[in-house]
Amino acid sequence: MSEIVEVRNVSKHFGDFAALDDVSFNISPGSIVGLIGPNGAGKTTTLKSILGLTSFDGEMSVLGEDPRSGRHKIMERVCFIADVGVLPRWLRVSDALDYIQGVHPRFNRVRAEVMLAETKISKRSKVKELSKGMVTQLHLALVMAIEVDLLVLDEPTLGLDILFRKAFYERLLNDYFDNETSIIISTHQVEEIESLLTHLLFINGGRIVLDCPMDEIDEIYSEVLVPPNKLQQANALSPIHSRDILGQKAMIFENVPREQLTNLGELHAPSVADLFVAKMHR
Amino acid sequence: MNQLSILIRREFWENRNTFVLLPAITTGFLLLMMLLTLLVSATSSVDLNVEIQSSQDMEFLNDSMQADNIYAFALYQLEGRSTEERVQYINTGLQALGGPLMGILWFVMVFYLLDSLYSDRRDRSIFFWKSMPVSDAMTVISKLVTGLWLVPLVYLLGVALLQLAAMVMLSIATLGTEISMVETVWGPASLLSNWIQYLGALLFYSLWALPFFGWLIAVSAYAKSVPLVWVVGVPLAMTVVERVVVDQPLFASWMWDHMIPISFLNIEQSVAGNIVNLLLSLQMLSAVVVGGVLIAIAIWLRGKADEI
Numbered sequence: 001m002s003e004i005v006e007v008r009n010v011s012k013h014f015g016d017f018a019a020l021d022d023v024s025f026n027i028s029p030g031s032i033v034g035l036i037g038p039n040g041a042g043k044t045t046t047l048k049s050i051l052g053l054t055s056f057d058g059e060m061s062v063l064g065e066d067p068r069s070g071r072h073k074i075m076e077r078v079c080f081i082a083d084v085g086v087l088p089r090w091l092r093v094s095d096a097l098d099y100i101q102g103v104h105p106r107f108n109r110v111r112a113e114v115m116l117a118e119t120k121i122s123k124r125s126k127v128k129e130l131s132k133g134m135v136t137q138l139h140l141a142l143v144m145a146i147e148v149d150l151l152v153l154d155e156p157t158l159g160l161d162i163l164f165r166k167a168f169y170e171r172l173l174n175d176y177f178d179n180e181t182s183i184i185i186s187t188h189q190v191e192e193i194e195s196l197l198t199h200l201l202f203i204n205g206g207r208i209v210l211d212c213p214m215d216e217i218d219e220i221y222s223e224v225l226v227p228p229n230k231l232q233q234a235n236a237l238s239p240i241h242s243r244d245i246l247g248q249k250a251m252i253f254e255n256v257p258r259e260q261l262t263n264l265g266e267l268h269a270p271s272v273a274d275l276f277v278a279k280m281h282r
Numbered sequence: 283m284n285q286l287s288i289l290i291r292r293e294f295w296e297n298r299n300t301f302v303l304l305p306a307i308t309t310g311f312l313l314l315m316m317l318l319t320l321l322v323s324a325t326s327s328v329d330l331n332v333e334i335q336s337s338q339d340m341e342f343l344n345d346s347m348q349a350d351n352i353y354a355f356a357l358y359q360l361e362g363r364s365t366e367e368r369v370q371y372i373n374t375g376l377q378a379l380g381g382p383l384m385g386i387l388w389f390v391m392v393f394y395l396l397d398s399l400y401s402d403r404r405d406r407s408i409f410f411w412k413s414m415p416v417s418d419a420m421t422v423i424s425k426l427v428t429g430l431w432l433v434p435l436v437y438l439l440g441v442a443l444l445q446l447a448a449m450v451m452l453s454i455a456t457l458g459t460e461i462s463m464v465e466t467v468w469g470p471a472s473l474l475s476n477w478i479q480y481l482g483a484l485l486f487y488s489l490w491a492l493p494f495f496g497w498l499i500a501v502s503a504y505a506k507s508v509p510l511v512w513v514v515g516v517p518l519a520m521t522v523v524e525r526v527v528v529d530q531p532l533f534a535s536w537m538w539d540h541m542i543p544i545s546f547l548n549i550e551q552s553v554a555g556n557i558v559n560l561l562l563s564l565q566m567l568s569a570v571v572v573g574g575v576l577i578a579i580a581i582w583l584r585g586k587a588d589e590i
Binding site for chain 2: 087099100
């Protein structure tokens with residue numbers, strides 16, 4: 001099966017500032033991609049470009065459509081939850097259900113109502129009467145009742161407490177993900193989604209700095225706890241990052257064979273968070 | 283078609299206050315005032331006595347001052363006049379009854395369209411609307427259909443209700459007098475044809491003023507702040523520039539012609555014969571073309587729209 005999203009040499013400039021600088025990547029069917037980068041790295045701009053919500057230069061195909069001209073067609077098969085609540089404040093929950101039922105051919109209303117029934121959200125409420133966490137719950141319930149090929153989540157849990165965040169991702173993985181849907185999640189809280197992901201995309205300063213499947217991470221990257229007496233030897237292999245841990249150095253190496261590393265110290269795969277820090281500092 | 287109907291409902295959810303509550307309250311208030319006048323036999327409340335307002339002049343007003351019941355007075359004026367005079371008298375009165383609602387309607391239409399593609403960019407809910415499989419053209423069309431046809435229909439319903447109530451109250455006033463209800467009041471009033479004329483006028487107006495409404499929705503899609511400044515500023519600037527450059531308000535007079543509020547539209551224009559002539563006129567054709575171009579621009583701008 002062909003790629004869900006193909007991004008080729010996409011750039012976007014705001015005046016002299018390059019929000020996206022020659023970005024290319026693919027999203028394959030059934031993958032859960034983490035788009036990870038610091039604030040202002042270009043995460044939101046990337047996602048908005050995929051969704052046809054902003055203009056850009058370069059080539060892109062989302063489910064076979066150019067998002068700049070085919071947004072409304074793409075949206076039949078793509079769902080989107082943005083970083084802050086974008087549900088209009090005046091909208092009533094029951095009206096939101098009516099609306100999506102009326103415009104979206106793939107909306108399963110019963111499913112949305114079942115999910116809403118598990119929350120404290122009343123169908124008579126207006127969005128402005130709900131707490132921030134409830135608005136996200138509502139949006140998630142609406143979106144998860146739509147059968148789509150790609151779900152785009154832009155910092156979906158920003159500003160929510162840890163209980164909501166945990167529940168959000170659990171729900172996403174258990175109730176939604178079925179190996180046919182692809183998900184792309186942007187966040188700067190790597191630790192929380194690390195275990196969900198099948199693919200990593202790091203972005204910094206508008207450029208993709210890492211594009212790698214999760215199961216290849218430990219083949220390419222290794223972290224070694226190097227004791228002080230072997231520092232010189234380790235530095236010779238040019239680690240991409242090193243930090244102090246209890247008198248030892250935790251060093252991350254890229255594309256260095258394991259045989260060369262095992263005698264330097266304790267060897268293991270780096271966590272995504274550590275790898276992220278290493279990549280961002282380069 | 284199905285999609286359009288839910289998009290229109292969405293507009294009514296968002297604007298329930300100005301689309302439904304405002305005309306309902308206005309109609310209710312006017313009805314109450316009419317009822318009070320009937321009950322209290324109000325003396326010389328000229329403001330409420332639309333029949334008098336619309337009719338001849340001082341001598342008339344003086345008469346009304348002396349009358350102790352405006353309904354009785356209206357009947358008294360109708361009695362003993364020719365049928366043509368009665369028709370004119372009653373129908374002018376009925377149309378005047380619609381005045382307040384039609385006045386409010388124009389402002390509601392203007393500010394609704396001006397806000398329609400602007401406020402969701404401000405509160406970022408544009409990302410929710412755009413995450414639905416609804417084309418930009420459909421979005422813009424739903425707002426135009428709502429603003430140009432459906433909202434006026436709601437207001438016209440209020441007008442119709444007021445007119446009907448006025449007729450009923452006049453009829454009640456005939457009770458106990460020798461005046462014939464049918465001959466004096468209902469016969470000359472031609473309520474139904476009045477309402478059909480209103481519908482014709484509405485349709486006519488929506489095309490005649492299309493450049494204005496197209497301009498409003500284009501500004502709404504474009505402006506990054508205070509759209510009202512653009513709406514007023516650009517036509518004013520164009521008028522001034524034209525005055526300076528060619529010293530003749532050719533374009534400006536055309537432009538201001540098509541900016542008239544709905545209540546200034548002469549209802550006689552919509553009489554069948556006139557409407558056909560006007561529909562085929564160059565004025566009308568140019569209005570539809572310019573309006574259409576502005577609407578196309580609005581759709582294009584909506585496609586590129588981002589949060590502001």
